[in-house]
Amino acid sequence: MRAISQRSFGEPAVLQPVDLPTPVPLPSEVLVRVRSTAVNPVDAMVRSGTFRMLGEPPFVLGWDISGVVEEVVPGVTRFEVGDEVYGMPFFPRAGNAYAEYVAVPSRQLARKPTTIDHDHAAALPLVGLTAWQALVDSANVRPGQRVLIHAGGGGVGHLAVQIAKARGAHVTATASAAKQDFVRSLGADEVVDYRGTDFTEKVGDLDVVLDTVGGPVGPRSIGVLRPGGLLLTIVDRTDTALRAATISAGRRFAGVTVEPDYVGLEALAKLVDEGRLMPFVEHTLPLEQAAVAHELIESGRTQGKIVLSV
Amino acid sequence: MRAISQRSFGEPAVLQPVDLPTPVPLPSEVLVRVRSTAVNPVDAMVRSGTFRMLGEPPFVLGWDISGVVEEVVPGVTRFEVGDEVYGMPFFPRAGNAYAEYVAVPSRQLARKPTTIDHDHAAALPLVGLTAWQALVDSANVRPGQRVLIHAGGGGVGHLAVQIAKARGAHVTATASAAKQDFVRSLGADEVVDYRGTDFTEKVGDLDVVLDTVGGPVGPRSIGVLRPGGLLLTIVDRTDTALRAATISAGRRFAGVTVEPDYVGLEALAKLVDEGRLMPFVEHTLPLEQAAVAHELIESGRTQGKIVLSV
Structure with a gap:
């Protein structure tokens, strides 16, 4: 599958397109075809080595996702193939979200708000x-x-x-x-x-x-x-x-820190679908331009979220 | 800290006491001083190599814990040092619970039921x-x-x-x-x-x-x-x-599989404290006798849970 990885800490240019094996979901997990993933300031701090919460490279950055359930491991009853979901899997451990597919515990996902698209839903979790x-x-x-x-x-x-x-x-x-x-x-x-x-x-x-x-x-x-x-x-x-x-x-x-929680994700989706909450997306770029997204976020001049379309 | 690990797949005797570094909790996590950890049939299947969900050894088995919050990473507001908690962290990924300390995301823990001891609380999560x-x-x-x-x-x-x-x-x-x-x-x-x-x-x-x-x-x-x-x-x-x-x-x-969920843990604790739910513990052994606990669970003759006191 397509993904963005890095072999060393450094400037945005260390973020490079790679081909990685599609992850295999474990029991209680689902495989999500990522449609959009958002870039957060913490991503840039981990990429540069300022905040080494994922250890040494290589690793795949990213946590925020919105996408479609591609595969459900038998035993998972919360979702079916084709469901639209969103979440922030595994934060603060590796979320591997700058990628075409991610394997996610079913209780770290909630149904995507129905009234917004994947780009906006991916901008919401973190x-x-x-x-x-x-x-x-x-x-x-x-x-x-x-x-x-x-x-x-x-x-x-x-x-x-x-x-x-x-x-x-x-x-x-x-x-x-x-x-x-x-x-x-x-x-x-x-x-x-x-x-x-x-x-x-x-x-x-x-x-x-x-x-x-x-x-x-x-x-x-x-x-x-x-x-x-x-x-x-x-x-x-x-x-x-x-x-x-x-x-x-x-x-x-x-x-306060932040932690995956389907209860919170469900509450946020409800507010969105009631018309009471809307995330502001300023830029959407293709996944392959993750380095450009990092340059934008580090410029300090962006006003809304930067989303990568996968 | 004291822990039980294994260097190879095999019989219960592969489970050996080891000295490991105390884990360092990440943002959103707490460090728990484990008082009791329970042994489940899945533990024996992972130990023997029948079910290789943790990859190759060495690893530390165990998921079920009951214990006391030893350290709270700044930013966690769900618990304070000294709180009694229980849970099944990281299942089905490595839980590292056959150990004196574990680092656990705060939303994979709930308050331990107050009307039962750590041995019984550890018998409950999985x-x-x-x-x-x-x-x-x-x-x-x-x-x-x-x-x-x-x-x-x-x-x-x-x-x-x-x-x-x-x-x-x-x-x-x-x-x-x-x-x-x-x-x-x-x-x-x-x-x-x-x-x-x-x-x-x-x-x-x-x-x-x-x-x-x-x-x-x-x-x-x-x-x-x-x-x-x-x-x-x-x-x-x-x-x-x-x-x-x-x-x-x-x-x-x-x-149906099983997955960490503080909402479910809170519901179970409430039932216990209302006198409507009680886990049956048959044996309690010291952590160092994890191999004996595995022999017991593989004998097929136990009727209740086997708990390791840490």
Whole structure:
């Protein structure tokens, strides 16, 4: 089958088309014909060697997939051949998703949302589950709560804004001037230009803040939380000083990672099909141009997800 | 850390105590100090080389664990250090559970039932999830349905009887004469001695049959199902002739495997703590006697689970 692999850490050019054996699914797994796979910032960090979570090359990057069930190992009852599915298999271990086929445990997949195409469905799992596991599984955001999403126009942020709104929260988001209209279109009640304005002067007494930016944003967010409010961060989860400062200020702290979960995927698909959640895809490229996709994501100039069509 | 490994396929004696590095949990994972791990028939098949699902040795067998969270990677919010947890990590890939410590994705664990000890909790995941995923996830057994469990005194069977009863079904179980009282004590409404009696003369018009025995039991079960009834098998899931015969007789067929799932583990723990589900542990041995545990399980004379205390 066609796949993209690398023999060494390095620049995007290390990503090369290869021919690999089609994986053989084990009991409880299905074989998925990948239609689309998304590129995430973590992919570039693993490719370059900055974050060596897959060990030494060669390996096949990628986790986000949307595709069609090609083969079901006898004993799997959740899916049938031909079902459209999506997911983020095996993260943070090797997902092997930059490929024509992947073998996936059936409970790491859910049915693809029916109202969007494979490119958009592939854009959803990693960033969507990150937002869901932060705002719902960890924070249990409830109707009427006041929530601040930092970088509400970003990869995780634009989904977090929509999820918090779908949960009935009052949502403020920070965004650059160029993204104000986009973030407002997502349903944000208030948008704060983080360049022109000091967000700490615009909001306060919040129940939940989600930091997707890092750096000074986390420490400065403590003071806008109500006593007992929760600071979520997907960036500085290992920052023990930030954790300590938050707790000593009488607020709560939770670093959040992301993990495969069909329950979350089903919840996200339901929101999409209800018209309450839509991922923003900026570029779609053929799988063979994975290196170009990595150049784009490392440029820092993309606004939405980059998807590879397989 | 202490672990049990093997350098070659073979008899139980290939299982040897070894000293291995303590695993390092990745983002989204926790490190569990294993207190108990259970031995399943599949372990013996992998050890001997009959079923090579882990590839070539060396490897560390085992999936079922109950233990205590020793370390939480920053970003995991489902558990804290000191929480008692149980699960069946990574099945059917390497679970590495015959060991003092295992690194486990947080969503492949659930809180251990509080009313049973680690030995009993470790006895539950693989067989309990097998029964749950067959009867609940695949068959959706409902109150008033008529269910037959083959080998209701066996490893999966004794939990299947209790789960079907907890779902409100009318449960018939087959069992040898020696296990009649045991299976009755599990709540079975009727028990059929499968040596002295032909079960097809005792039951009929059933909604669901669960075959945990295999061989002629599957084909003979087709006729005791009502039209549209469901034959579940955890043994002959790849038997295309049995599938075809069942379907051509106007009944439904589902082979079932087992897969990690915190939703199922949470449901099982709830049943245990409500006093409606109890795994039967027959032997508890120290981890270092894993070879003895394998001899016992291969003798065919054990009636309940064999647990290794770590």
